[in-house]
Amino acid sequence: xxxxxxxxxxxQAVGLLGGSFDPAHAGHAHITREALKRFGLDRVWWLVSPGxxxxxxxxxxxxxxxxxxxxxxxxxxxxxxxxxxRLGTRYTAQTLQKLIPRYQGVQFVWLMGADNLAxxxxxxxxxxxxxxxxVGVLARPGxxxxxxxxxxxxxxxxxxxxxxxxxxxxxxxxxxxxxxxxPLSDASSSAIRASGGWLx
Numbered sequence: 001x002x003x004x005x006x007x008x009x010x011x012q013a014v015g016l017l018g019g020s021f022d023p024a025h026a027g028h029a030h031i032t033r034e035a036l037k038r039f040g041l042d043r044v045w046w047l048v049s050p051g052x053x054x055x056x057x058x059x060x061x062x063x064x065x066x067x068x069x070x071x072x073x074x075x076x077x078x079x080x081x082x083x084x085x086r087l088g089t090r091y092t093a094q095t096l097q098k099l100i101p102r103y104q105g106v107q108f109v110w111l112m113g114a115d116n117l118a119x120x121x122x123x124x125x126x127x128x129x130x131x132x133x134x135v136g137v138l139a140r141p142g143x144x145x146x147x148x149x150x151x152x153x154x155x156x157x158x159x160x161x162x163x164x165x166x167x168x169x170x171x172x173x174x175x176x177x178x179x180x181x182x183p184l185s186d187a188s189s190s191a192i193r194a195s196g197g198w199l200x
Contacts, residue, residue, distance in 0.1 A: 005086070006045050006079045010105025013170030015039060015136065017111045018047040018084075018092060022059040024069035031138045032078055034182050035111050039136045040167040044111070046073060046080045047095065093125035096132060107134070107170050114139045114147035114179070121151035130156055134169045135177040147179070 008014050015035050021028065024046075032044050048065055051058055059065060062085060069080040089095040092110070099108065110133050112120075117137050120126050129135070130152065137147065147153060153160075159175035161168060169178045 006043075006081055006083070008043060008103055008106045011107075012042040013040065013107045013109060014103075015041040015044040015109045015111045016047055016096075016099075017044060018049060018095070020051065020059040021046065021048045021065050021069045023065060024048075024072040024080075026072065028069075029073045029075075031111075031113065031182065032073060033075065034180075035136055035138060036075075036077060038166045038180050038182075039109060039111075039169045039178070041109060041170060042077065044078045045083070046078065047083050048080060050082075050085045050090065091124040093123070093128050096129060100132070109134045109136050109170050111136045111138065113137070117152055117179075118146040118150045126152065127155075130159075130175045130177070133174050134172070135174075136166075136169055137177065137179040139179065139181040153179075 015032075017028070017032060017035070019028075028046075032046070035041060036044055046069055048062065048069055049059075050062055062082060066080060066082060073080055083099070084090065084095055087095060087098045089098060096108065096110070110129060112135070114137055123129070139147070156175050156177060159177055161176060161178040163178065163180045166178045166180050169176060
């Protein structure tokens with residue numbers, strides 16, 4: 001593996017949390033720590049994206065967002081990465097298609113909030129993602145009902161693990177997903193950007 005690339009060993013379960021992180025905040029850190037515990041993951045990598053294809057407005061510069069993310073997320077088993085910029089990908093499916101063969105024997109788990117599950121069917125090749133890696137969904141305030149009734153949740157209902165079995169998520173083949181409810185922070189990137197406080 002070339003310098004600057006995160007390290008993972010065959011047999012490890014690595015959670016991937018993607019997003020613009022514009023800016024990273026305590027809510028991101030909270031769901032990451034919970035994902036490590038609840039899904040039995042060895043590591044979590046943050047994939048700080050060059051830009052979100054679903055958002056019209058461009059994010060802050062990547063180096064600014066990376067620095068903020070590293071200040072916010074300090075944990076020995078979490079790594080903040082610019083993998084999508086390194087891989088030249090903009091969509092989750094493209095990123096996974098390049099990461100999986102590069103890290104042979106590593107079980108990747110895609111992590112997302114319930115708000116993302118609600119609109120997951122609008123993602124490029126979303127069904128390929130569901131068929132290729134386990135997916136861990138962390139409930140965030142205000143999005144639980146729409147997520148449970150989403151196209152993805154209905155289509156893959158038979159592949160859903162109960163929350164009580166969340167530790168098994170990374171220990172089986174996709175399609176396999178689990179939805180867990182958490183007492184989450186209401187901190188949001190948009191609220192922090194509006195206040196201007198994150199720039200200091």
